[in-house]
Amino acid sequence: MNSLSNRAVEQLLGAPGPQRWRITQSLIGLTGYLALALLLWLGSAGEGALLDRARVQPPALAMLLAGLSGYALMRSGRNRALAAVWGCEPSLTLPQSLIGLMLVTWVYAVTGAARGAVLALLVVVVMFSMFALGRRQAVLLAAVALLLLAAVMHAMTLADPFRYRADVEAVHLALTALVLTGVTLLSMRLARLRQRLRDQRTALARALEQLSEIATRDDLTGLPNRRAMGELLLTETARHARLKAPLSLALLDIDHFKQINDRLGHAAGDEVLRGFARRLEAELRGADVLARWGGEEFLLLLPGTDAAQALQAVERLREGLRLQPFDGIEPGMQVSFSAGVGLCLGQGDIDSAIERADRALYRAKAAGRDRSEPA
Numbered sequence: 001m002n003s004l005s006n007r008a009v010e011q012l013l014g015a016p017g018p019q020r021w022r023i024t025q026s027l028i029g030l031t032g033y034l035a036l037a038l039l040l041w042l043g044s045a046g047e048g049a050l051l052d053r054a055r056v057q058p059p060a061l062a063m064l065l066a067g068l069s070g071y072a073l074m075r076s077g078r079n080r081a082l083a084a085v086w087g088c089e090p091s092l093t094l095p096q097s098l099i100g101l102m103l104v105t106w107v108y109a110v111t112g113a114a115r116g117a118v119l120a121l122l123v124v125v126v127m128f129s130m131f132a133l134g135r136r137q138a139v140l141l142a143a144v145a146l147l148l149l150a151a152v153m154h155a156m157t158l159a160d161p162f163r164y165r166a167d168v169e170a171v172h173l174a175l176t177a178l179v180l181t182g183v184t185l186l187s188m189r190l191a192r193l194r195q196r197l198r199d200q201r202t203a204l205a206r207a208l209e210q211l212s213e214i215a216t217r218d219d220l221t222g223l224p225n226r227r228a229m230g231e232l233l234l235t236e237t238a239r240h241a242r243l244k245a246p247l248s249l250a251l252l253d254i255d256h257f258k259q260i261n262d263r264l265g266h267a268a269g270d271e272v273l274r275g276f277a278r279r280l281e282a283e284l285r286g287a288d289v290l291a292r293w294g295g296e297e298f299l300l301l302l303p304g305t306d307a308a309q310a311l312q313a314v315e316r317l318r319e320g321l322r323l324q325p326f327d328g329i330e331p332g333m334q335v336s337f338s339a340g341v342g343l344c345l346g347q348g349d350i351d352s353a354i355e356r357a358d359r360a361l362y363r364a365k366a367a368g369r370d371r372s373e374p375a
């Protein structure tokens, strides 16, 4: 039963999303037109009716046609193509409101003594449209509504000055102008509030992005930090176990870094860390990830790489580093690193694999530095 009603809603309103909202709005418009056409029909029924059937029938039919075509346009999705051609938003609010205004002023012209009530409808059309329009379009729409009304009133006072007195029409026009001005000012305020809300949402999204960047990046080198690498290790080991592919990691430590700091200063030491990260990253393959593990220590993750290939990759990094001396910090300055390189056998092996790499790194340091040791 539930799925049946869901299917009926889907048939009527289309798939969920922004277009469904537009279709719903067009259905609300169609309902409004239907209600007004029904009122005109009822008001013109029977002997001595308030309204003249011959005069109200054409605008009533035109309203039905407009309501149905509005729904058909949205339901078929043709509104998007039209919006692209006209350069407006896909709800087609402005053209639809202009049609609504013309129809309502037409109804005003044919409803004789009952026409005063129609003015409220004019305000309703403008009010509904203003929620979707920008400030300039809102003012334009209110101005068009008043101009249309003034033109119809003028024509009526010329055609039948006894029934349509100029002073009564002028009062109608002035009151409508007053209400429309109020509605326009209110909608401008709403538009400002909506804009502020949009700006706040954008700022919030940007702040969240920055926060996640801060939480996962090392600010000195721009590399993923220890926390991000920890998460990556968990997902990558699980993925590689599923793929039954090897995964290696290498712990890299810059040699004699304390001396660099002591001799050149902490700021130069920072610059070396940045330059080291940049140089190594430039040599890495797309899938490999280098993270700052702490101090002058880096962890390299090599997906789809066995231990022998990982050792080769680390030696390629060493060669790349050798070819790019740190001239900007001190002419001819060479920076080297020692590394422990080995396989990681799965999620449960992450900590021990890092420990094995750390012990291998210690051996590389003990053996004279600037070399790699298998873990």
Ligand SMILES: Nc1nc2c(ncn2[C@@H]2O[C@H](COP(=O)(O)OP(=O)(O)OP(=O)(O)O)[C@@H](O)[C@H]2O)c(=O)[nH]1
Pocket: 220, 253, 254, 255, 256, 257, 258, 259, 261, 265, 266, 267, 268, 269, 270, 273, 294, 295, 296, 365, 369
């Ligand atoms: N400039 C700078 N120095 C750092 C940073 N993090 C750690 N260090 C320094 O890195 C140095 C590491 O020194 P040690 O652990 O003795 O190692 P080392 O001098 O590289 O010697 P070996 O590793 O044995 O070759 C310490 O002096 C730390 O203060 C940093 O972010 N910036």
